[in-house]
Amino acid sequence: xxxxxxxxxxxxxxxxxxxxxxxxxxxxxxxxxxxxxxxxxxxxxxxxxxxxxxxxxxxxxxxxxxxxxxxxxxxxxxxxxxxxxxxxxxxxxxxxxxxxxxxxxxxxxxxxxxxxxxxxxxxxxxxxxxxxxxxxxxxxxxxxxxxxxxxxxxxxxxxxxxxxxxxxxxxxxxxxxxxxxxxxxxxxxxxxxxxxxxxxxxxxxxxxxxxxxxxxxxxxxxxxxxxxxxxxxxxxxxxxxxxxxxxxxxxxxxxxxxxxxxxxxxxxxxxxxxxxxxxxxxxxxxxxxxxxxxxxxxxxxxxxxxxxxxxxxxxxxxxxxxxxxxxxxxxxxxxxxxxxxxxxxxxxxxxxxxxxxxxxxxxxxxxxxxxxxxxxxxxxxxxxxxxxxxxxxxxxxxxxxxxxxxxxxxxxxxxxxxxxxxxxxxxxxxxxxxxxxxxxxxxxxxxxxxxxxxxxxxxxxxxxxxxxxxxxxxxxxxxxxxxxxxxxxxxxxxxxxxxxxxxxxxxxxxxxxxxxxxxxxxxxxxxxxxxxxxxxxxxxxxxxxxxxxxxxxxxxxxxxxxxxxxxxxxxxxxxxxxxxxxxxxxxxxxxxxxxxxxxxxxxxxxxxxxxxxxxxxxxxxxxxxxxxxxxxxxxxxxxxxxxxxxxxxxxxxxxxxxxxxxxxxxxxxxxxxxxxxxxxxxxxxxxxxxxxxxxxxxxxxxxxxxxxxxxxxxxxxxxxxxxxxxxxxxxxxxxxxxxxxxxxxxxxxxxxxxxxxxxxxxxxxxxxxxxxxxxxxxxxxxxxxxxxxxxxxxxxxxxxxx
Amino acid sequence: xxxxxxxxxxxxxxxxxxxxxxxxxxxxxxxxxxxxxxxxxxxxxxxxxxxxxxx
Numbered sequence: 001x002x003x004x005x006x007x008x009x010x011x012x013x014x015x016x017x018x019x020x021x022x023x024x025x026x027x028x029x030x031x032x033x034x035x036x037x038x039x040x041x042x043x044x045x046x047x048x049x050x051x052x053x054x055x056x057x058x059x060x061x062x063x064x065x066x067x068x069x070x071x072x073x074x075x076x077x078x079x080x081x082x083x084x085x086x087x088x089x090x091x092x093x094x095x096x097x098x099x100x101x102x103x104x105x106x107x108x109x110x111x112x113x114x115x116x117x118x119x120x121x122x123x124x125x126x127x128x129x130x131x132x133x134x135x136x137x138x139x140x141x142x143x144x145x146x147x148x149x150x151x152x153x154x155x156x157x158x159x160x161x162x163x164x165x166x167x168x169x170x171x172x173x174x175x176x177x178x179x180x181x182x183x184x185x186x187x188x189x190x191x192x193x194x195x196x197x198x199x200x201x202x203x204x205x206x207x208x209x210x211x212x213x214x215x216x217x218x219x220x221x222x223x224x225x226x227x228x229x230x231x232x233x234x235x236x237x238x239x240x241x242x243x244x245x246x247x248x249x250x251x252x253x254x255x256x257x258x259x260x261x262x263x264x265x266x267x268x269x270x271x272x273x274x275x276x277x278x279x280x281x282x283x284x285x286x287x288x289x290x291x292x293x294x295x296x297x298x299x300x301x302x303x304x305x306x307x308x309x310x311x312x313x314x315x316x317x318x319x320x321x322x323x324x325x326x327x328x329x330x331x332x333x334x335x336x337x338x339x340x341x342x343x344x345x346x347x348x349x350x351x352x353x354x355x356x357x358x359x360x361x362x363x364x365x366x367x368x369x370x371x372x373x374x375x376x377x378x379x380x381x382x383x384x385x386x387x388x389x390x391x392x393x394x395x396x397x398x399x400x401x402x403x404x405x406x407x408x409x410x411x412x413x414x415x416x417x418x419x420x421x422x423x424x425x426x427x428x429x430x431x432x433x434x435x436x437x438x439x440x441x442x443x444x445x446x447x448x449x450x451x452x453x454x455x456x457x458x459x460x461x462x463x464x465x466x467x468x469x470x471x472x473x474x475x476x477x478x479x480x481x482x483x484x485x486x487x488x489x490x491x492x493x494x495x496x497x498x499x500x501x502x503x504x505x506x507x508x509x510x511x512x513x514x515x516x517x518x519x520x521x522x523x524x525x526x527x528x529x530x531x532x533x534x535x536x537x538x539x540x541x542x543x544x545x546x547x548x549x550x551x552x553x554x555x556x557x558x559x560x561x562x563x564x565x566x567x568x569x570x571x572x573x574x575x576x577x578x579x580x581x582x583x584x585x586x587x588x589x590x591x592x593x594x595x596x597x598x599x600x601x602x603x604x605x606x607x608x609x610x611x612x613x614x615x616x617x618x619x620x621x622x623x624x625x626x627x628x629x630x631x632x633x634x635x636x637x638x639x640x641x642x643x644x645x646x647x648x649x650x651x652x653x654x655x656x657x658x659x660x661x662x663x664x665x666x667x668x669x670x671x672x673x674x675x676x677x678x679x680x681x682x683x684x685x686x687x688x689x690x691x692x693x694x695x696x697x698x699x700x701x702x703x704x705x706x707x708x709x710x711x712x713x714x715x716x717x718x719x720x721x722x723x724x725x726x727x728x729x730x731x732x733x734x735x736x737x738x739x740x741x742x743x744x745x746x747x748x749x750x751x752x753x754x755x756x757x758x759x760x761x762x763x764x765x766x767x768x769x770x771x772x773x774x775x776x777x778x779x780x781x782x783x784x785x786x787x788x789x790x791x792x793x794x795x796x797x798x799x800x801x802x
Numbered sequence: 803x804x805x806x807x808x809x810x811x812x813x814x815x816x817x818x819x820x821x822x823x824x825x826x827x828x829x830x831x832x833x834x835x836x837x838x839x840x841x842x843x844x845x846x847x848x849x850x851x852x853x854x855x856x857x
Binding site: 053102105106109123124125126127168171172175176179180183186187190191202203204206207210211214 | 810818837
């Protein structure tokens with residue numbers, strides 16, 4: 001008998017679907033015992049407010065694995081993880097990627113109700129961290145982590161996290177500097193009013209002198225502190241024989257400061273200290289605007305962030321845990337369901353199912369038998385296996401990628417940035433004009449000559465020039481972020497504008513990870529049979545079974561009477577009295593015949609009541625709109641597709657990308673890296689789009705490496721940008737928009753040059769009064785900022801990105 | 803007119819006071835996390851205990 005319930009049962013804790021109503025307390029339903037346990041813990045501690053702040057805030061415990069946290073007792077490891085300890089109290093910051101709502105904040109800040117030895121815990125929601133202070137005498141790090149895990153908030157341990165606080169320090173310093181500059185700017189402006197309004201008859205010379213002295217005092221911290229990083233940057237540039245934008249800025253600031261002090265001390269004028277303070281203030285605001293970071297996302301992962309920090313090893317026939325960095329070749333390790341093999345190993349157990357999705361993007365597990373090599377990065381699916389490591393973690397096949405030059409080179413980033421190319425010529429021209437003015441005036445009046453020389457350098461100080469880039473690119477960064485494309489920093493957008501070649505990885509990038517094309521070949525299936533197959537496959541967690549269930553969509557599901565799964569091979573189920581057998585060739589014919597696998601696809605044979613009906617052929621599905629995206633891109637860029645698979649898909653890819661595209665198959669991670677290098681040596685600017693660890697080298701080597709991910713908080717290799725897979729169809733818009741941004745920057749440059757021309761007109765005649773400087777400089781800066789912001793927003797709207 | 807010097811002194815003193823307050827706020831971490839406090843303030847203190855009393 002089949003029953004179909006319309007009302008979906010959802011879990012009180014996590015909101016997930018409940019398969020039946022067997023797990024409940026106080027008429028609250030749960031999808032699994034894990035969720036129920038969390039509820040019980042909360043109830044016992046009088047913490048059920050958790051459920052009233054947000055609905056179903058919990059994190060599903062359905063795929064829960066029992067974890068062993070013994071490695072947290074290792075003192076070396078503890079020292080690496082904790083922020084600070086004084087022997088009584090220890091402070092540690094955990095990164096908790098599961099944090100997603102205000103209930104999470106509430107429960108994580110009320111940890112003391114569960115364990116009195118944790119008096120303080122503070123959440124930073126945007127960074128997804130919780131800082132915990134605990135008493136060393138009353139509890140241990142392990143207990144704290146077990147508590148968090150029992151509530152569903154398993155911290156993700158990562159030794160790189162600690163360096164992150166550095167960016168906080170930079171930001172804090174920027175705030176200090178802006179504060180000081182803003183304070184000085186406002187007050188100096190106020191004290192300069194008599195000068196602006198020429199109130200000579202009202203304001204006595206005495207008061208003017210006092211105002212001048214005050215201005216000198218106020219400008220001093222701006223000159224010495226707020227503007228200091230421009231001096232360092234200019235000096236660094238000059239040492240490398242590069243005239244960056246900070247060189248003319250520094251020149252301008254020094255001349256402004258020196259001439260103003262000279263005028264005020266000799267009582268020959270009022271100086272330009274207001275312009276100096278305004279200039280520094282605006283420049284720093286621009287810097288702050290550019291300083292957008294996605295703290296939660298990690299763009300600099302190395303292989304260590306993929307791997308566990310400790311593994312279970314067998315030593316003297318007992319299980320112990322060992323930190324990963326102490327793992328040696330020859331250790332025997334136990335890999336449990338869902339754990340990652342940290343180093344190249346040989347399988348000791350009879351069989352294993354290795355999911356290489358981190359490595360290749362391919363999520364269908366690979367079946368391995370005793371004695372075969374399992375590469376680092378593979379994830380075991382199913383029962384625990386034993387393996388013996390044959391290489392160190394750092395010497396393993398994939399992790400060797402990180403020893404490549406690509407990972408050592410520091411980006412010699414901003415030499416080629418537009419603003420620095422221009423500033424080189426700009427500085428030379430301005431110095432030329434200033435000297436010409438000096439030489440012109442010197443014979444007649446040396447005083448005017450000095451005046452004109454300094455005035456040119458002051459008025460030409462490229463404040464607006466320096467502001468146009470951060471505001472345009474900073475705004476573009478925000479617009480991209482709103483479209484789920486997170487770029488590491490603003491410079492990458494300019495780099496993206498210059499790209500002329502695009503390299504795609506195939507699996508996981510051009511194809512979707514979670515859905516597939518399914519073809520059925522064989523005797524036609526009746527609705528009845530479809531229901532039987534779907535009911536049988538429903539209870540299996542294997543990705544192929546899941547794809548089948550999604551594709552068949554039968555009208556009914558039958559109760560399953562008996563269910564047996566041979567992992568990685570197939571399932572045998574009795575459904576509604578019929579015997580349903582689904583699985584690979586190996587499942588039907590025994591291990592002897594393995595070569596029947598179709599290239600690039602997986603085959604699931606179907607047998608009902610001992611009658612072989614046919615098979616499903618399950619292929620990776622290309623992303624929707626790929627045709628349109630490819631058609632747009634192929635005319636503008638030189639396109640390459642690299643694939644780790646065989647050439648089976650060549651014709652399909654040709655259809656998408658045309659004859660000119662270069663398609664390369666059977667590419668190892670090193671081949672991919674070398675291919676990108678090769679393109680670059682032919683003066684191509686390469687945009688690489690990939691998704692897995694095997695693309696890590698190529699992503700790092702390319703000029704802009706974008707990693708594509710179903711969920712941006714998931715693992716992604718080191719890259720310059722992370723794109724959510726749903727935004728893939730906007731790829732063309734993103735590249736176009738980065739080009740538009742570049743054009744906007746150039747237009748802003750032109751605007752600021754026009755202002756400079758007006759200023760120079762006064763300056764070369766030695767007629768630059770403080771009022772003209774005080775008006776011209778802020779106006780030019782503000783108009784450039786307004787132009788940059790408005791025009792990026794408008795074009796984004798036009799291109800459908802806002 | 804000389805009184806303006808006193809007024810300027812007073813206004814500068816106030817401005818410096820605000821500058822110091824700003825620098826202190828940055829230093830004490832008030833600008834580190836600009837989101838979480840906005841959520842935190844909405845939580846009632848120990849409301850579950852009060853509720854269990856009224857029930």
